[in-house]
Amino acid sequence: MMKLIFIASMLLALNGTALAQDQIERMTADKMQSFRADEVNWQPEAILPAGAESVVLVGDPTKAGVFIAWLKFPADYPIPAHTHPFTEVITVLKGKLGNGMGETFDKTNGEVLNVGDSFVLPAGHSHYVWTSDEETIVELIATGPWDITYIDPEDDPRNNP
Secondary structure, X not given: OHHHHHHHXXXXXXXXXXXXXXXXXOOOOOOOOOOOOOOOOOEEOOOOOOOOEEEEEEOOOOOOEEEEEEEEEOXXXXXXXXXXXXXXXXXXXXXXXXXXXXXXXOHHHEEEEOOOOEEEEOOOOXXXXXXXXXXXXXXXXXXXXXXXXXXXXHHOOOOOO
């Protein structure tokens, strides 16, 4: 009887693992593509302050699952303190990106990342970013649906059309 209970519990555990794996949204692509910053179709990014542009390379940031996007910021561009619902990885592709942690924008308490540098931002952690005197492009790898919650709702461009 104990052997039967053990086998049944193992089958349930394995089945549960298989079900969990089936629920993972995997990154997919239909074809090989190359991306060049001067050739992609940049669009205004509505959830960031005016001036930011984005292009989605892989996936769909409005849906559950992994996506990769590029974000382009003008020179001297700030993004006020905010949080995201899921972990993000940011890599600087062009220019410099300042990143600070906390609920108050303060460049003196942050760091500046150069081309090739990356940072991981855990879900729900307050941070803010800024650019220096040059255009900056970053690669964002995250899990959708992508969103941003500004610490001060007045900073949210969706509240101030």
